[in-house]
Amino acid sequence: MIDIQLLRKDPAAVAKRLSTRGPGAFDVEQFQKFESARKNLQTAVEQAQASRNKIAKDIGQAKAQGKDVAELLAQGEKLKTLLEQSEQQLNALQAAFQDFLGRVPNIPHESVPVGEGAEQNREVRRWGEPRKFDFPVKDHVDIGEGLGGLDFATAAKIAGSRFYVMRGAVARLHRAIGQFMLDTHTREHGYTETYSPYMVTSACADGVSSFAKFKEDLFKIDGRDLYLIPTSEYSVTNYVREEIIPLEKLPMKYACHSPCFRSEAGSAGKDTRGMIRVHQFDKVEIVQIVHPEKSYAAHEELTSHAEAILKKLELPYRVMALSTGDMGFAAAKTYDLEVWLPGQNAYREISSCSNYEAFQARRMQARFRNEKGKPEHVHTLNGSGLAIGRTLIAILENYQQRDGSVVIPAALRSYMGGEERITK
């Protein structure tokens, strides 16, 4: 939710900034219609309520003095019918208004490159040199299947497309990657490890994004108001929902390893091969709840924490500042980390680090008590640190050898019983 005060003060300016996200991000005229209708109705309702309260109070006093209250009672009854009608109108209007506001995306930060889509994303920096191969490179599917460690056919038999089965050393490597990431963030970056529900209510989903707009992307539990998390951001960020956090508790930093479930509705035909785009994958998410003045420093810091994993694994990557047209609904600013995949001869997203400013906090009603003792919305941030499945892909492809084996990155060897290589 964007700041309603800001909207009221200068809707045109807000509309202008939102228009950089693409057409139809925000309808100013519709907003102003809602606003004036709301003002009129609300004023009328509140006046009627004031008279109702007055009459009720008068009846109480009159009764106490033993006076006749018939006249007042009649007045009250008349007002009641009237009030019920206008209250209903106001409620309906406010529900529609809320729905409208809930679908308005966040305002991009000034530093975000303006553009229509991914083509206008700006490369911020690049790290590592893609390896030169003196043999034909394979992609992770061929490498993984060659090792007997990746099996898409069996997964399809069990659950359909966009799933995978891992066996043996590859499954173990997958587990090692998650451990390594969680250990790095908790020991070196100051995050608290957390374990969290894999399902959330629609209210929580709406706290971090727009449930109305994006519910098709989530898997629903049949017959219940519960949804499988597409990222543990959905679960962990909501820790602070409806809370007033003491100033000294900020910043809060959590690292969470969880599976993520995505319906991938609307991405039919895209990345159909392998485990790039799947219904279920593991991810270590890092989340920060911070003081508003510190969120942009925290954003740089959090991004560097995700980068640290890639550096330790010696995987070449680049950092992209997403353009206004490519950014997610709730983000004010996003950096994507893209890892080099030799099998695709391209950089592919492996992490997305965003500052949401107070957008999610307003939706969740997450506040802290500021220096003046007044409740104020916190700023929330999160980033993948990293997507484990895609990290596995990157390792298989970047560390592949001519004979089909895969060298284990030095940073992971202690998690793999000291082994240096995965062979068939």
Next chain:
RNA sequence: GGAGAGAUGGCAGAGUGGUCGAAUGCGGCAGACUCGAAAUCUGUUGUACCCAUCGGGUACCGGGGGUUCGAAUCCCUCUCUCUCCGCCA
């Protein structure tokens, strides 16, 4: 799964139809006392919204609905928490 109890402000806790946005205590803030602190005393202390210059008004006592001129208080329903019994990884 069965039986019962409960949900009130930052916290604890009173309040069973009208003068209750809500006693009291703790905590917080300000002041007095003190060289300073503690103790003590005094005052103050919820959030959101609407109209307006001062100021006035509305809503909120777990969520939703109902009864009533009037609901924290009565009724229905949902959620959550606690206790006991049963079952169980």
